[in-house]
Amino acid sequence: xxxxxxxxxxxxxxxxxxxxxxxxxxxxxxxxxxxxxxxxxxxxxxxxxxxxxxxxxxxxxxxxxxxxxxxxxxxxxxxxxxxxxxxxxxxxxxxxxxxxxxxxxxxxxxxxxxxxxxxxxxxxxxxxxxxxxxxxxxxxxxxxxxxxxxxxxxxxxxxxxxxxxxxxxxxxxxxxxxxxxxxxxxxxxxxxxxxxxxxxxxxxxxxxxxxxxxxxxxxxxxxxxxxxxxxxxxxxxxxxxxxxxxxxxxxxxxxxxxxxxxxxxxxxxxxxxxxxxxxxxxxxxxxxxxxxxxxxxxxxxxxxxxxxxxxxxxxxxxxxxxxxxxxxxxxxxxxxxxxxxxxxxxxxxxxxxxxxxxxxxxxxxxxxxxxxxxxxxxxxxxxxxxxxxxxxxxxxxxxxxxxxxxxxxxxxxxxxxxxxxxxxxxxx
Amino acid sequence: xxxxxxxxxxxxxxxxxxxxxxxxxxxxxxxxxxxxxxxxxxxxxxxxxxxxxxxxxxxxxxxxxxxxxxxxxxxxxxxxxxxxxxxxxxxxxxxxxxxxxxxxxxxxxxxxxxxxxxxxxxxxxxxxxxxxxxxxxxxxxxxxxxxxxxxxxxxxxxxxxxxxxxxxxxxxxxxxxxxxxxxxxxxxxxxxxxxxxxxxxxxxxxxxxxxxxxxxxxxxxxxxxxxxxxxxxxxxxxxxxxxxxxxxxxxxxxxxxxxxxxxxxxxxxxxxxxxxxxxxxxxxxxxxxxxxxxxxxxxxxxxxxxxxxxxxxxxxxxxxxxxxxxxxxxxxxxxxxxxxxxxxxxxxxxxxxxxxxxxxxxxxxxxxxxxxxxxxxxxxxxxxxxxxxxxxxxxxxxxxxxxxxxxxxxxxxxxxxxxxxxxxxxxx
Numbered sequence: 001x002x003x004x005x006x007x008x009x010x011x012x013x014x015x016x017x018x019x020x021x022x023x024x025x026x027x028x029x030x031x032x033x034x035x036x037x038x039x040x041x042x043x044x045x046x047x048x049x050x051x052x053x054x055x056x057x058x059x060x061x062x063x064x065x066x067x068x069x070x071x072x073x074x075x076x077x078x079x080x081x082x083x084x085x086x087x088x089x090x091x092x093x094x095x096x097x098x099x100x101x102x103x104x105x106x107x108x109x110x111x112x113x114x115x116x117x118x119x120x121x122x123x124x125x126x127x128x129x130x131x132x133x134x135x136x137x138x139x140x141x142x143x144x145x146x147x148x149x150x151x152x153x154x155x156x157x158x159x160x161x162x163x164x165x166x167x168x169x170x171x172x173x174x175x176x177x178x179x180x181x182x183x184x185x186x187x188x189x190x191x192x193x194x195x196x197x198x199x200x201x202x203x204x205x206x207x208x209x210x211x212x213x214x215x216x217x218x219x220x221x222x223x224x225x226x227x228x229x230x231x232x233x234x235x236x237x238x239x240x241x242x243x244x245x246x247x248x249x250x251x252x253x254x255x256x257x258x259x260x261x262x263x264x265x266x267x268x269x270x271x272x273x274x275x276x277x278x279x280x281x282x283x284x285x286x287x288x289x290x291x292x293x294x295x296x297x298x299x300x301x302x303x304x305x306x307x308x309x310x311x312x313x314x315x316x317x318x319x320x321x322x323x324x325x326x327x328x329x330x331x332x333x334x335x336x337x338x339x340x341x342x343x344x345x346x347x348x349x350x351x352x353x354x355x356x357x358x359x360x361x362x363x364x365x366x367x368x369x370x371x372x373x374x375x376x377x378x379x380x381x382x383x384x385x386x387x388x389x390x391x392x393x394x395x396x397x398x399x400x401x402x403x404x405x406x407x408x409x410x411x412x413x414x415x416x417x418x419x420x421x422x423x424x425x426x427x428x
Numbered sequence: 429x430x431x432x433x434x435x436x437x438x439x440x441x442x443x444x445x446x447x448x449x450x451x452x453x454x455x456x457x458x459x460x461x462x463x464x465x466x467x468x469x470x471x472x473x474x475x476x477x478x479x480x481x482x483x484x485x486x487x488x489x490x491x492x493x494x495x496x497x498x499x500x501x502x503x504x505x506x507x508x509x510x511x512x513x514x515x516x517x518x519x520x521x522x523x524x525x526x527x528x529x530x531x532x533x534x535x536x537x538x539x540x541x542x543x544x545x546x547x548x549x550x551x552x553x554x555x556x557x558x559x560x561x562x563x564x565x566x567x568x569x570x571x572x573x574x575x576x577x578x579x580x581x582x583x584x585x586x587x588x589x590x591x592x593x594x595x596x597x598x599x600x601x602x603x604x605x606x607x608x609x610x611x612x613x614x615x616x617x618x619x620x621x622x623x624x625x626x627x628x629x630x631x632x633x634x635x636x637x638x639x640x641x642x643x644x645x646x647x648x649x650x651x652x653x654x655x656x657x658x659x660x661x662x663x664x665x666x667x668x669x670x671x672x673x674x675x676x677x678x679x680x681x682x683x684x685x686x687x688x689x690x691x692x693x694x695x696x697x698x699x700x701x702x703x704x705x706x707x708x709x710x711x712x713x714x715x716x717x718x719x720x721x722x723x724x725x726x727x728x729x730x731x732x733x734x735x736x737x738x739x740x741x742x743x744x745x746x747x748x749x750x751x752x753x754x755x756x757x758x759x760x761x762x763x764x765x766x767x768x769x770x771x772x773x774x775x776x777x778x779x780x781x782x783x784x785x786x787x788x789x790x791x792x793x794x795x796x797x798x799x800x801x802x803x804x805x806x807x808x809x810x811x812x813x814x815x816x817x818x819x820x821x822x823x824x825x826x827x828x829x830x831x832x833x834x835x836x837x838x839x840x841x842x843x844x845x846x847x848x849x850x851x852x853x854x855x856x
Contacts, residue, residue: 023719027577033644033763034576130574136720138566138574146558146566148462149455149740216461274726277705282722291451291737292564292727294710298702299723309719312577326754335461 006035006319008076009043009068011090013053013061016104016131017044017080019308021056024315035319041078043068069093076318078311079103088112095119095127100327102314104131104307110205110221113212117332124328126321128314133206134159134283136306137299138313143213143287144330150289152214155253156427159206161281161301162190162197163229163249167266168279170237171246177232189281199228200249200264207251210285211262215255217338225263225343232266236353236422239383239393240268243351246276247424259339261346268351268426344402349378351395353422354411358390362416366392369414373407375399389418395426434463434747436504437471437496439518441481441489444532444559445472445508447736449484452743463747469506471496497521504746506739507531516540523547523555528755530742532559532735538633538649541640545760552756554749556742561634562587562711564734565727566741571641571715572758578717580642583681584855587634589709589729590618590625591657591677595694596707598665599674605660617709627656628677628692635679638713639690643683645766653691653771660694664781664850667811667821668696671779674704675852687769696779696854772830777806779823781850782839786818790844794820797842801835803827817846823854 008024010017024031024041031039044060045068046053053061065086068074077094079101081087087108091101096119103109108116109132120127130140134157143152158164162184169180181198184190196202204224211219229249240247245268254261269276274296278284283301288294300306321327356362363380370377376397384391396404404423411417436452438445452459452469459467472488473496474481481489493514496502505522507529509515515536519529524547531537536544537560548555558568562585571580586592590612597608609626612618624630632652639647657677668675673696682689697704702724706712711729716722728734749755784790791808798805804825812819824832832851839845 019719023577027579030576030579030644034761137723138570141574142566142570145745146569146741147737148458148744149451149737151455151458216458272707274705277702279700284724289737291447291733291740293731293734295565295725295727296712297723297725300721303721305719306721309575309577309717312719313574316576317573320757321754324754324757326749326752326757329748329752329754333462 004037004323006037006039006076006322007042007074008039008078008315009045009074010041011045011077011079011087012081013044013046013056014080015304016307016311019304020078020080020311023305023308023312027312031316031319035316035323037319037323039315039319042074043071065090069097074099075322076100076102076315078315079105080311082107084108084111091116092119095123095125098123098125100126100318100322102128102311102318104129104311106132106205106209110208113209114218114332114334121328121331126318126327127331128318130314131307131310133209134285134297135299135301135303136309137283137285137297137301139210139285139297140213142297143210144333147287147289147292150291152287152289153255154288155210155214155285156275157206157210157251157285158248158275158278158283159251159285159301160197160203160249161283162194164278164283165189165281166198167229167232167247167249170232170234174234176234177230198230200226203249203251203264207253207262207264211253211260212334214253214287215260215338216334216336217260218334219260219262219340223262223340225265227265229266231422232424233422236424239351239353243268244271245269246271248275250275250427255338259341261341263343263346265425268424268428270428273427344400344405346401347398348401349396349398349426349428350404351422351424351426352393352420354392354420355418356390356392357416357418358385358388359416365414365416366411369410370396370407373403373410375404375407432465432751434465434467434504434750435470435502436467436506436743437473437502438469439473439505439507440509441472441474441484442508443732444735444739447732448506448508448739451733451736451740455740459744459747463744463751465747465751467743467747470502471499493518497525502527503750504528504530504743506743507533508739510535512536512539519544520547523551523553526551526553528554528746528750530556530739530746532557532739534560534633534637538636541637542646542760542762549756549759554746554755555759556746558742559735559738561637562713562725563727563729563731564737565711565713565725565729567638567713567725568641570725571638572761575715575717575720575723578719580715580717581683582716583638583642583713584703585634585638585679585711585713586676586703586706587679587711587713587729588625588631588677589711590622592706592711593617593709594626595657595660595675595677598660598662602662604662605658626658628654631677631679631692635681635690635692638679639681639688640762642681642715643688643766644762644764645688646762647688647690647768651690651768653693655693657694659850660852661850664852667779667781671696672699673697674699676703678703678855683766687767689769689774691771691774693853696852696856698856701855772828772833774829775826776829777824777826777854777856778832779850779852779854780821780848782820782848783846784818784820785844785846786813786816787844793842793844794839797838798835801831801838803832803835
């Protein structure tokens with residue numbers, strides 16, 4: 001096979017872009033040996049041509065997208081700008097021009113995946129996006145290829161490093177949410193505006209992408225119920241410990257007999273579960289398939305080089321496909337249209353904490369209301385008493401979200417219930 | 429693209445073979461949708477044509493290898509017989525006849541991988557073997573593709589479920605090695621002759637395969653130092669707990685500045701290490717690369733369906749390669765010839781336990797001998813005293829295997845050293 005030179009352009013030279021550029025330079029020899037072709041980044045699209053960028057050949061920089069799009073020698077476009085536009089337009093134009101695309105853009109894939117993959121399919125081009133979920137952790141390729149013979153029923157992941165760092169600090173060092181968030185900001189794990197992380201939006205996009213692949217049905221970000229970790233208190237953590245549990249922000253996707261469930265929310269998780277020992281800013285994705293049984297993929301979910309590792313792995317795959325003339329080999333695998341459940345139909349167990357009047361008959365009244373709303377109670381403990389006030393900790397059996405919501409609404413209206421302090425789902 | 433029918437033959441119909449057959453039947457629709465081709469098993473090679481086999485179409489069975497080899501319609505051969513011969517001859521003949529091969533055969537790949545992969549390369553055929561390491565866990569494809577942009581320096585795995593089950597029982601339920609082995613036999617985890625598992629030979633083959641791929645250098649089973657778990661006692665487990673460690677049988681492969689280190693041996697491992705929480709018969713492989721940082725792959729390392737999951741995943745990949753005309757796309761990646769270190773040159777930390785005379789001056793004498801042999805001591809605790817006898821627990825710094833071996837030999841000759849009870853490496 002003749003040694004070909006494959007030319008690529010990089011869109012964006014931020015943290016990830018810089019990592020990709022450096023890594024591809026660093027691995028020239030490996031690429032040549034394993035692909036049988038030379039891979040070269042010949043253009044880099046940036047906003048500001050004049051900003052100083054260490055270690056980057058200035059002659060590669062351009063601020064003119066057309067210079068890349070219209071250059072027929074460029075076969076691969078690596079998009080690491082992020083966000084919907086202009087990334088979407090550029091990717092579509094690149095695909096339609098017959099170029100292959102590698103992207104790390106979770107927002108885009110989670111919201112417009114179908115349109116982009118269709119464009120790739122029509123043009124027999126590769127569109128790979130391993131880096132869009134869980135950074136450096138191989139998860140897309142394992143789901144699409146290694147586990148392809150499985151009917152996958154569960155994908156449950158810790159897919160946001162910032163919140164996992166915060167929850168680890170709260171759990172291991174008894175920090176408050178606020179102090180842990182401050183610490184995460186200091187270390188650069190959390191952004192100045194941490195909303196997308198702590199409210200579960202970032203994790204929600206990743207869940208949409210993983211569910212689409214695992215269940216062969218297009219799931220978009222809008223389908224994913226999201227709830228963050230801002231309401232988790234030190235008391236919740238302490239009770240979780242008593243129950244031999246940790247609290248983790250989980251991205252949850254189940255393929256049940258009556259439809260797909262997708263959501264992101266904090267959950268109590270038994271200490272023995274493989275996800276429970278995932279600490280600090282690490283990510284992990286737990287998968288259950290009918291043949292493989294339980295499997296888990298663990299690693300760094302963000303960062304310059306871990307993300308670049310996934311992007312560059314995809315680039316190598318595309319280059320190999322070009323070399324062997326088989327681009328477009330693996331495209332969209334969403335050939336089903338499984339129903340996605342309304343969130344109120346989803347069933348979960350719950351951990352509840354509430355402040356009630358310390359008086360005979362109150363518990364009977366509360367359990368009666370739960371019973372009326374089809375909520376089975378597994379465990380009730382009166383945890384703390386202060387004259388007229390008692391704290392109740394209740395663990396329920398699996399119950400539909402709609403039912404528990406109604407039960408809690410009715411309880412909130414009771415005079416004897418002072419406060420419903422915590423409502424946390426439990427994966428027990 | 430036209431929908432083609434791809435025909436495959438299965439060699440062997442034992443536990444794994446049966447799983448592969450059932451799984452491929454079960455996933456007909458998925459295969460058609462994702463590959464764009466129908467996949468059918470048209471022949472099954474068995475020893476005994478007359479044995480009753482539930483759920484298998486008798487007309488597929490044959491005991492004549494030539495019937496498969498000479499059938500030009502059969503494009504894929506799935507080898508799940510195991511062992512070196514006749515599997516090796518059959519695989520070579522199949523490859524030379526232009527057929528693609530999927531195998532779960534770790535013995536063969538670990539010992540004859542180069543010859544088989546060369547034959548595949550010469551004939552532009554696929555030879556895939558994901559199931560040969562860690563059963564259902566995706567590890568070969570992640571190493572060859574997803575992490576291809578990394579310089580991988582460490583692959584450390586729990587790759588034998590039997591021994592991990594035994595060590596888990598010893599650790600969590602204070603069982604002796606013997607009782608735990610009995611329990612493993614009862615559950616079918618350990619074979620009647622458990623030597624290959626408990627002496628680390630099975631793990632050694634998997635380490636050879638993983639090291640070859642990770643370090644781009646052919647490592648064969650003969651290069652791997654192996655030591656089993658038969659000498660681990662309840663006392664070692666108790667001391668490990670005191671040091672906040674677990675004991676695991678690890679397959680270890682490091683790519684250091686002065687060569688490749690490969691071995692299998694029990695090790696003390698800090699409880700926080702991701703491998704420490706891998707319990708029961710589960711397997712996991714921990715990988716460190718310069719870009720991805722730490723990553724881990726966890727799941728079932730054996731069993732009918734987990735192994736079939738990996739085999740069938742490979743078969744789907746081959747079928748897709750046939751469909752897209754790109755077979756032979758990923759073959760041998762061992763293009764380097766990195767030196768493999770002699771085991772006595774390998775450096776490890778050690779946990780040592782010995783019975784010595786309880787008398788002033790003995791410790792000085794022992795530490796002097798360690799010093800003479802370049803062994804640095806990090807910690808010495810006198811754990812137990814009984815009149816004239818004391819138990820010493822010593823943790824060393826990193827030291828070459830050759831040096832510690834010499835030191836221990838000299839200590840054994842001392843009159844004041846009654847017994848060297850444990851020598852366990854430590855990954856601290």
